[in-house]
Structure formats: structure tokens, C-alpha cells
Amino acid sequence: MRDVSEKQAADDKVAVVIVAAGRGARAGQANGPKQYQQIGGGAVIARTLGAFLMHPKIGPVVVAIHADDGALFRRAAGANADRVVAVTGGTSRQESVRLGLLALRSNAPGRVLIHDAARPFVDAELIDRTIAAIGERQGALPALPVADTLKRETAEGMIGETVSRAGLHAAQTPQGFPFWPILAAHEKAHHLGKADFTDDAAIAEWAHIPVKIVPGSPDNVKLTWARDIAMADQRLSSAPRFPDIRTGNGYDVHAFEPGDHVTLCGVAIPHDRKLSGHSDADVGLHALTDALLATCGAGDIGTHFPPSDPQWKGAASRIFVEHAAKLVRARGGRIANVDITLICEAPRVGPHREAMTEALSAILRISLDRISIKATTNEKLGFVGREEGIAAIATASVVFPGNVPE
Structure with missing residues (x-):
């Protein structure tokens, strides 16, 4: 695995930080963290890496992994392990992203995408849409309009109210940003002890970085539960090759x-x-x-x-x-x-x-x-x-x- 400084991060190339340090407890630990479980004959993270490494606009790729997962990552990524920079992630997603961004700082790109390793079905068109929407002071968030009727629950487990879904979207990754503003936002949140942001668009919002919504993809699902992994495996295994x-x-x-x-x-x-x-x-x-x-x-x-x-x-x-x-x-x-x-x-x-x-x-x-x-x-x-x-x-x-x- 290389140092970032070995690969020039020119402004016309977009760097990527892939977050893969989580334990994935909701998906079950019988087969290890979810990003290393098998779907369609390969690890989840291997498919995710491939989507970015094959994209012509992508430059340096940093993967934030758990301190215990070095060997596991190398086995899962195969030859691609030598095409990316692996850094030790933090105890939260937010901290892992910050550490991944810091790894890019010495040879900073103009733009960066931040993606969850557990979204292996990201495609080139979604990556293109997100990159195209990143501005000098503007981020980009792929998202899907909420289709289901939303209910707010009371403390007693009853329906308290029906929430209007007008203007509501379900956020996806990769989320894209100009590099220096999003790094500064992460650093500021870290120094202030604010560690409750659930995604990078939320940090951008807090830091007054405007974020443009671009159409997400219904295929770009996040594998969270054991059944999600089973369904992803079935999808890939049953498709014609x-x-x-x-x-x-x-x-x-x-x-x-x-x-x-x-x-x-x-x-x-x-x-x-x-x-x-x-x-x-x-x-x-x-x-x-x-x-x-x-x-x-x-x-x-x-x-x-x-x-x-x-x-x-x-x-x-x-x-x-x-x-x-x-x-x-x-x-x-x-x-x-x-x-x-x-x-x-x-x-x-x-x-x-x-x-x-x-x-x-x-x-x-x-x-x-x-x-x-x-x-x-x-x-x-x-x-x-x-x-x-x-x-x-x-x-x-x-x-x-x-x-x-x-």
C-alpha cells in the first residue's frame, strides 16, 4: 500500500475516501465485518473499490480500515490493495472520514468523494453526477425522494403524527465536496468535540457549505442487515455473467x-x-x-x-x-x-x-x-x-x- 504522496492528485482528478472501519454489528459477526463478507463470489469491499478504481475521473483512493483488519483488507482487496492507501480509522464514521481526509492533505486534490464501503452497487453514472455537482464552495449529495408515508412514534409506541414527506430525501453516498472546505469542517468539528454527525453532508450543513442534491440510484443500497447481504449475494449470483x-x-x-x-x-x-x-x-x-x-x-x-x-x-x-x-x-x-x-x-x-x-x-x-x-x-x-x-x-x-x- 502506497503513500498518497506517490501519486499526484491533480485538480482534474477526484480523490476518494472509503469508510471501512466499522464492525457492522447489525449484519452479524459470524462471517466478520459486513464489508468483508462475500457477495457474488467476492468481498463487499472489493466490489466497492472496483467501482472507483475503474472510473477514469478518480485519482487517489484512501480506505479507512479498523486497526485489526490489515490482513483481512489485503485478502479481500487482492491486487487492488496496492492501488490504494489504507489508513487506520477511528472509533466513529466521522472520525474515520477525518483521518482519511488528513491522509490526502500532503498532496491535496481539488475535490473528494466520501463513500461507505457497504454500498457496493455504486455505478459510474452516479459517480459522474456527484462529481459534476461539486463546486469551489459547494458539495453534492446523491439522494432519493422518500416514497413511504412517514409516521412519528410516541413514547408509548403509538402513532403520534403523520409526517409530511414533501421535500424529504434519503441520503446516499458518495458525497462530494471541495477538498479543503470539507477537511476544515471536519477538523473544526473534531476540535469542538462535536461527534454526532451521521454523514458528511450534515457536517457541511453545520459549516455553512451549501450542498446540492443530485439524483441517487435505487440500486445504490447500503448493506446494513444480514438479510441485505444475503439479498446482494443472491442478486449477483443469479445474474447472468x-x-x-x-x-x-x-x-x-x-x-x-x-x-x-x-x-x-x-x-x-x-x-x-x-x-x-x-x-x-x-x-x-x-x-x-x-x-x-x-x-x-x-x-x-x-x-x-x-x-x-x-x-x-x-x-x-x-x-x-x-x-x-x-x-x-x-x-x-x-x-x-x-x-x-x-x-x-x-x-x-x-x-x-x-x-x-x-x-x-x-x-x-x-x-x-x-x-x-x-x-x-x-x-x-x-x-x-x-x-x-x-x-x-x-x-x-x-x-x-x-x-x-x-
Whole structure:
């Protein structure tokens, strides 16, 4: 888990604080706190995290967890645990939010969303509506008009009066605010010992920060009781699941320099020159690394293995591919097929294709029939045609866990 300072929180990105430090006593403790209970084959908090981490407008994500839940959180979040900042929460929701906001202060975002981990059905459209309504001095609250008739109870358990529902709304999260005003409001409430606010919009109201109501979502339910978790599990488990198949592309090129062999797709091939590069310059594996990283939005080879880093000088490029494959699998992906085209006038690739395929099979841990390696010339055109270097194009297809249509 990273420090917030490692990720720049620019004003055009929105930070998120997810509150996950509660014990969830009303949901029952037999299976642990509700945010870690299973729905549809995954933890509640894992689904909540995924909704924000996949959103293009979201930047840093801070999760406030209970002091005893570090290992539990890592197991539940999986690979996403390393994409967020986990901080120890407080004894109340209000205090956990304050601590989460403080974790963002050193590299403050312009705007922040505050969300309950136990609302796993938040969707991109609701996030968009909330973000759009945040102003320089204005917060945003997703809410639904109250539909039920409301009754006020007397001390004797009788109906005292019928309460008008005109203008009444049920508040949801994420609630969005300009960062510095909501942090200041939380800090002021903390120093004054005011700890009875039930949500962040209430603190904003107390601090005279106007809050705009935006349409909430009826699907964005908060899992409070054991039956809520059971119904959420049933909803996800019974819904049809469709494969999430992603395709990534990669391209790389390296020039020739004096040498006695080239390394292509993990195989050393005798040649009157070698390829120039910081590592072993395996153009095929470099292109494949980018293709695999592309399937899970993990950047490119230079992000993970910068050529300025001396530790990669002369390194075998299989290290890069193995790293990319590990990231894919950590996100639940299964490599279905890889296809590499080597573009060169020489050396001849055909005699080495079988060895290359076997090398890739061992690196990726997939069967030979899921690997395609081809070669073509550039018909004497361009730098490849002039035998100044070799280029490669790679495509990878990866199957990720099925998505559930809402």
C-alpha cells in the first residue's frame, strides 16, 4: 500500500475516501465485518473499490480500515490493495472520514468523494453526477425522494403524527465536496468535540457549505442487515455473467549494432549483428509486455522498467513478460492467446519458431496452441528494409472475471 504522496492528485482528478472501519454489528459477526463478507463470489469491499478504481475521473483512493483488519483488507482487496492507501480509522464514521481526509492533505486534490464501503452497487453514472455537482464552495449529495408515508412514534409506541414527506430525501453516498472546505469542517468539528454527525453532508450543513442534491440510484443500497447481504449475494449470483475479454496491442523497434546474435522471443539466434537496447533488446518480448499490460490498464514497459534504471542493463526480457503476466493474473485475468509478428529482413525466424513458441509457453504458462509467432519482411522498404533494425507487433487476449449487468 502506497503513500498518497506517490501519486499526484491533480485538480482534474477526484480523490476518494472509503469508510471501512466499522464492525457492522447489525449484519452479524459470524462471517466478520459486513464489508468483508462475500457477495457474488467476492468481498463487499472489493466490489466497492472496483467501482472507483475503474472510473477514469478518480485519482487517489484512501480506505479507512479498523486497526485489526490489515490482513483481512489485503485478502479481500487482492491486487487492488496496492492501488490504494489504507489508513487506520477511528472509533466513529466521522472520525474515520477525518483521518482519511488528513491522509490526502500532503498532496491535496481539488475535490473528494466520501463513500461507505457497504454500498457496493455504486455505478459510474452516479459517480459522474456527484462529481459534476461539486463546486469551489459547494458539495453534492446523491439522494432519493422518500416514497413511504412517514409516521412519528410516541413514547408509548403509538402513532403520534403523520409526517409530511414533501421535500424529504434519503441520503446516499458518495458525497462530494471541495477538498479543503470539507477537511476544515471536519477538523473544526473534531476540535469542538462535536461527534454526532451521521454523514458528511450534515457536517457541511453545520459549516455553512451549501450542498446540492443530485439524483441517487435505487440500486445504490447500503448493506446494513444480514438479510441485505444475503439479498446482494443472491442478486449477483443469479445474474447472468458474461466474459470480460480484453485485447491489448504492443509495438517495439530496436536498431542493429555490432554483435554476434539477436535475441527474439526468448531465443538467441546467431547473426552478424545484435539489437541495441538497455536490456537484451528482445523486440518481440518488449512488444508482448506492452500488449499484456494494456489488457489491465497497467501502463507500459517503461513505467515498470525504466531504461534509466541501471539494474535492467542487459536483463533478460522474459523478466518483463513474467512481470506483466503476474499483474494480469493478480487482477483475475487468464491469458487466452498471444500473437507476435516479427518484421525483419534477417535473420530468418522460421527455423527458430518452435523454440520461440516453447519459450513463451514456459514464460506465460499457457499451452503451445495459444501462441502464434509469425515473421514478415518489409519488402526492402524503410529502416527494416534497409536492415537497420527489427520491429515487432504483439497482440494479447485476456479473459477477466465475468461482469454482471446491472
